[in-house]
Amino acid sequence: MSVWAALAGGFFGTLVLTTALAAGSQLRVTRMDIPFLLGTACTEDRTRARVVGYALHFLAGLLFALAYYAAFVVLGRAGWALGMVFGVVHALFSGTTLVNVLLPAVHPRMGTPSSAANSTPLLEPPGFMLLNYGRPTPVLTILGHMAYGAIVGAFVAAAAH
Amino acid sequence: MSPFDPSERYAPLRDYALIGDGRTAALVARSGSIDWWCLPNLDSPSVFGALLDAERGGRFTLGPAEDAQVRRRYLPDTNVLETTFTTAGGRVRVTDALTLPLAGLEPFRELVRRVEGLQGHVLMRWRVEPRFGYGLDRTRIEPRRPFPVASSGGTALGVCAWDAGPVTCDAGGMAGSFEARPGSRATLVASAAYGEPLIFPGRDEVERRLDATVNFWRTWSAQLSYGGPWREAVVRSALALKLLVFAPSGAIAAAPTTSLPEQIGGERNWDYRFSWIRDASFTVESLLQLGCSSEARAFYWWFMHATQRTRPRVNVFYRLDGGTDAPEVTLPLEGYRGSRPVRVGNGAAGQLQLDTYGELVDAVYQFARKGHTRRLGTGGHVANIADFVCDHWREPDSGIWEERAEPRHHTQSKAMCWVALDRALALARAGLVPSGHADRWTREAAAIRQFIDVRCWSARKQSYVGYAGTEHLDASLLLLAIERYEEPDSPRLRATIDAVRRELGVGPLVRRYTGDDGLAGGEGAFTCCSFWLVEALGITGQRKEAERLMADLLALGNDVGLYAEEVEMGTGDFLGNFPQGLVHLALISAATAMHGQDA
Numbered sequence: 001m002s003v004w005a006a007l008a009g010g011f012f013g014t015l016v017l018t019t020a021l022a023a024g025s026q027l028r029v030t031r032m033d034i035p036f037l038l039g040t041a042c043t044e045d046r047t048r049a050r051v052v053g054y055a056l057h058f059l060a061g062l063l064f065a066l067a068y069y070a071a072f073v074v075l076g077r078a079g080w081a082l083g084m085v086f087g088v089v090h091a092l093f094s095g096t097t098l099v100n101v102l103l104p105a106v107h108p109r110m111g112t113p114s115s116a117a118n119s120t121p122l123l124e125p126p127g128f129m130l131l132n133y134g135r136p137t138p139v140l141t142i143l144g145h146m147a148y149g150a151i152v153g154a155f156v157a158a159a160a161h
Numbered sequence: 162m163s164p165f166d167p168s169e170r171y172a173p174l175r176d177y178a179l180i181g182d183g184r185t186a187a188l189v190a191r192s193g194s195i196d197w198w199c200l201p202n203l204d205s206p207s208v209f210g211a212l213l214d215a216e217r218g219g220r221f222t223l224g225p226a227e228d229a230q231v232r233r234r235y236l237p238d239t240n241v242l243e244t245t246f247t248t249a250g251g252r253v254r255v256t257d258a259l260t261l262p263l264a265g266l267e268p269f270r271e272l273v274r275r276v277e278g279l280q281g282h283v284l285m286r287w288r289v290e291p292r293f294g295y296g297l298d299r300t301r302i303e304p305r306r307p308f309p310v311a312s313s314g315g316t317a318l319g320v321c322a323w324d325a326g327p328v329t330c331d332a333g334g335m336a337g338s339f340e341a342r343p344g345s346r347a348t349l350v351a352s353a354a355y356g357e358p359l360i361f362p363g364r365d366e367v368e369r370r371l372d373a374t375v376n377f378w379r380t381w382s383a384q385l386s387y388g389g390p391w392r393e394a395v396v397r398s399a400l401a402l403k404l405l406v407f408a409p410s411g412a413i414a415a416a417p418t419t420s421l422p423e424q425i426g427g428e429r430n431w432d433y434r435f436s437w438i439r440d441a442s443f444t445v446e447s448l449l450q451l452g453c454s455s456e457a458r459a460f461y462w463w464f465m466h467a468t469q470r471t472r473p474r475v476n477v478f479y480r481l482d483g484g485t486d487a488p489e490v491t492l493p494l495e496g497y498r499g500s501r502p503v504r505v506g507n508g509a510a511g512q513l514q515l516d517t518y519g520e521l522v523d524a525v526y527q528f529a530r531k532g533h534t535r536r537l538g539t540g541g542h543v544a545n546i547a548d549f550v551c552d553h554w555r556e557p558d559s560g561i562w563e564e565r566a567e568p569r570h571h572t573q574s575k576a577m578c579w580v581a582l583d584r585a586l587a588l589a590r591a592g593l594v595p596s597g598h599a600d601r602w603t604r605e606a607a608a609i610r611q612f613i614d615v616r617c618w619s620a621r622k623q624s625y626v627g628y629a630g631t632e633h634l635d636a637s638l639l640l641l642a643i644e645r646y647e648e649p650d651s652p653r654l655r656a657t658i659d660a661v662r663r664e665l666g667v668g669p670l671v672r673r674y675t676g677d678d679g680l681a682g683g684e685g686a687f688t689c690c691s692f693w694l695v696e697a698l699g700i701t702g703q704r705k706e707a708e709r710l711m712a713d714l715l716a717l718g719n720d721v722g723l724y725a726e727e728v729e730m731g732t733g734d735f736l737g738n739f740p741q742g743l744v745h746l747a748l749i750s751a752a753t754a755m756h757g758q759d760a
Contacts, residue, residue, distance in 0.1 A: 025356035028315030033357040044266040109266060111361070112306060122266050124310070124359035126755070133358060133675065134314065 002159040009083075009155030010065025013090055013148035014058050020144040028062045030140055031133040032126070037099070040123055041107045061148070064090065067153045078160060083153020091130055091145035095129040095138055170215035171498045172196065174421060174735035175719045178233065178242050179401060182259035183408035183653055185270055186417040187258050188739070189211060189242055191231045191720075193224035200311045200316055201270055203356035203407055203414050203430070204434040204481050206294045206505075210320060213420060213503050214494040219292030219300075219334075221351065223255060223274055226338065228285040235721055239378035240499050241371075242721070251281020253341040256507030260370040261377055263369040268319075268352035273371050275348050276325070276413035285341050287349060290334035291318045295492055295505075297527045298325070307571040308361055311335075312567030319359045321350040321367075326576075379651040386452035387749075389756030394715050397722035398745035399451055400445075405742045411459030412436035412467075414481060416726065416738035422500035423684040423737045425726055430500055432507045433726075435478040435487060438517045439561065442524040442644075443746040449531045461528050467541050468521065473545035475521055477514050477563070478507065485510070500691060512559040513568065516637075518550050519577025519584075523644065526584035528594055540594040547585035548598055551605040554578040555612075560635045561627070562673055570629035572617040575609055575636040582606040593693065618653065625653065633676035634664045636690035642697040644748070649700050658697050666694070667730045669713035685727035685736040692747035699755040707755060716750075724748070 036046075038060075039053025039070040043074040068086050072078035104110045129138040172190040177197075180187050187198035187209065195216070196211040210218030229246040231488035236243055241258040256275040260267075276285055293300050293313035302311045309330050311318045322328050325347040326339035339347055350367055352359055362370075381403065387395045405414045416433035423429035441464050448457035467483040468475050476485055489508035496503045523541055582602045589596035616629040627635030638657050641647050647654035665672045670686035672693055676744060691714050698707035717733065718724050724744040726737030 025315055029357070030316055031312075031317060031354055031357055033360075036357050040266060046266070049266075122360050122362065124317075124354070124361065125316070126358070132310070134312065135301075 001069065001072055001156050003066070005132055005155045005159030006065045006069035006072075006152060007062055009152035010062045010068075010148075011058065012063025013065065013151035014156070016151060017061070017144040017148045018054070018057060018095070020147065021140065024136070024140045029134065030137040032130055032137045032141065035124070037103065037107075038100070038122070040109050041103075044109070064148075065152050068149065069156060072153070072156050078153055078156040080150040080154040080157070083149035083156075085149070086153070087145040087149025088142060090149060091138075091142040094145070095126075099126050099130060100128055128150075167332060171212075172584060174497075174725050174739050177719075177723075177739060178235070178721045179417065179723060179740055180240055180242055180257055180259050180272075181417070182270065183404070183406060185259065185470070186404050187257075187259060187272060188418070189244070189660055191233060191244070193222060193244060193246070193255060195221040195223075195257075195272070197418060198272065199417075199434075200293075200366075201352050202409075202481065203405075203417055206298075207296070208291050208293050208316070210292060210494075212418065213497055214296055214493075217292060217296035221272075221274075221287075221289045222288040223276070223286065223349065224254065226286045235380075235397070235400070238382035238396060238400070239375050240404055241375050241378065245279070246283065248281075248283050251341070251343075252279040253277065253283045254279055256371070256373050258371055258484055259499060260367070260374045260620040263366075263370055263373055265366065266360060267370065268350075268362055269355055269357065270349040270353040271362065271370065272353075273348065273367055274350075275346065275368075275371065275418055276341055278343050279464070280343055283341045284338060285321075285325075285347070286338045288334055288336040289318075289320050289351065291351075293585055295494060297492065297494075297505075301652055302332065302504045304328075304335075309335045310359060311582065315356045317359050319352045319354075319361055320695070321348075321352060321361055321364075321462075323364045325349050332496075353557045384452055387450070387753060387756065389752055391711065391715065391752045394718070394722060395451070395749055395752050397439065398748045399453070401740050402447075402742055402749075403453075403456070406456055406460070407436075408443055410482055411456075411463035412479070412481040412483070413440065413460055413742060415440065415478075415743060416741045418738045419505055420503040421497050421725070421736070421738045422502070425498050425736070426500055426699055427684075428500075428502065429684060429726070430496065430502060430504055431509075431738070432487075432489075432505050433741070434481070434508060435741075436464070436467075436481055437478040437512070438468065439520050440743055440746060442520045442527055443743070443750060445524040446527045447746050447749040447753065448526065450757075451749065454531075457528070458533070461524065464521070465523070465542065469542060472542060473549040474515050475546065476516060477509055477512055482733065483675065509559070509563040509565075512563060513553075513556065514560060514563065515550070515554060515556070515558045515574040516561050516571070516577035519580035519644070520583040520664050522546055522584045522588075523577075524604060525586060527685050529588060529591065540588070542587055543588060543594045544598065547582055547594075547602050550578050550581045551598075551601055554605065554609055561640075562635075569611075569637075570616065571637075572613060572625050572628060573635065573640055575613050576641050577644065579606050579609040579613070580644050581647060582609070590750035595686040623658055624657045627674050627676065631657075631676065633674060634661055635674040636661055636671050636687065636693065637673075639693040639697045642755075643693060644699045649702065654675055654699050656725045658694070662694065665690075669710055670728055670730060672730075675760055685726055685729040685734075688714075688724050688741070689726075689746040689747040692744065692751045696747070696751040696754050699751065704755070707751075711751065 035053030039049030211220035326337035419432035420430035559570035588594040671690035725735035725739040
């Protein structure tokens, strides 16, 4: 198994995931906008935030691909179906913990349940399973991450043969 | 009874004032109810649409709980509205604005309502009832912390309230009440998001943005170069037009509304949230004359780019983003005071309206005449249009009024074809347009003149007529003076102006035409025609009469100086889409033309 294949899969997988979420936003299915969420942690400028956010999201995609790769190595096998299962776990982790709890905790412009009168929350927090951004958001997020996992799994498996 | 009386389901159109931010706009009634707001853009579906359906449309009410007298104005030289309610118990001031962005993270769109207690104690009530998608989409309302949120699909509205009482949420909306006392200040913000998470602003930032918005409008108004006798009306018209400029593209919407009826209960209800090429030359000339060269340049490039996509044919109008697709759809809404159908999109898009070509080439000519020759860059496009006019001017068309009857040989359309060729020749002589076909343009221009002289003149009426072979008159004939088809001292022109006034005039008002237009029902007097008459009278040297008529017309605007498309004869009520850009353009054009004669 090749770590480079995992990174390549991570890149293309993130491309698909980002495109799927952007399409969902344009089709008025969801208000989930990962580049905007990540980028506004660094800057208040809307346009710059999206550029920074895309870069951060792709970086995160590559890091998660390395985690997937480690799991493939431990299990001794890789493939698109296994990657898809990882994607479901990844999406559930993102929706319940990563974006819902950890991101608001470190994001300087997002409210948390403990925000009080002396704080000024700016950005709408995502809520459990990102439901604040629209009811179809969890489904779209899970499907996007399944696609991401399948692509990473397929790239790693292809390189192994 | 509070100023917002639910038993009066629809406010008179005269009661509305417009606020906006260059991307979207909202209509605020004298009662304090915001009954029209589209998200995220001017031509998007409404989130407050009570204007078109009092039950389903949604609104944002804010006003005293008891009976009140209402006075309102725009803060001088701004598009920020100030409404003062005086009740038996005291006085309170509400300031409404769609704020403009500053540096920093701010809402995608932000509607701010600031309430200041001035005197005594006034119990204020507010309620936000968002209804997305013209009230037809399912709206979910959640009592979230720190602020409640309404959402539907990719659009959401958060309501932030400071010192505006405890907020209650129910299935229909969010509400609160509070007492305004001298020195008290409450702030309500509707923060909108489209395809992204909501931004909940801090109160200080909101106040800062509101102040900056006031300053922006004042700075913008200060650059207007008109110094004539009707400055207040001209500045208000320019500010109203600025709200119709869709900043992301530079297009100018004809009006911010759809389906406000030309007759209460009638079927003449159209969507005007598009940019008409017809208005192009008026717009470019008026903006340039007022010193708004950046807006004129943006609009010029927008329409040259939009028409490039359909060249050499020019559509009647284009979407604000420059697109051409605008299918007409009927919405299942009650309509303003029961006036159905409620339409979005506009079926006139596919009509042949030959005057459009003249207006487009004249706009290029005006742009070049003001010294923008180096940036013209559209000579080939203009030459193609001139050739197209030569090929098609003999065809009947739907005319300036977009009649839905059989196409006819409209006099004004033919005259504007002549204008297209005349201006193309002038541009060719200046070396700005290829002159290879100039001989043909000259021949065809002469042929058009002969057609109008022979077929569109009535010896009996001593006037040009609305279309060839009829005796009906049409107020668009006034444009023959304004567009300089005829010289100011032309006997035929003067006789036509007299005839239009005699047959179509009702006091200071002017009806569009006599005869059948293919639609059932009647309509009011078209306000723009009255201002055209002022300008035509001024051009032909009837200055005193023009000034008297101008004074009468300025008295017909509403309390904040805005005009609808039409005025109902007799009652003076407003009809049609509101406020209409063409009326305000005609007002500016008449005022600047007469002031230009003074200078």
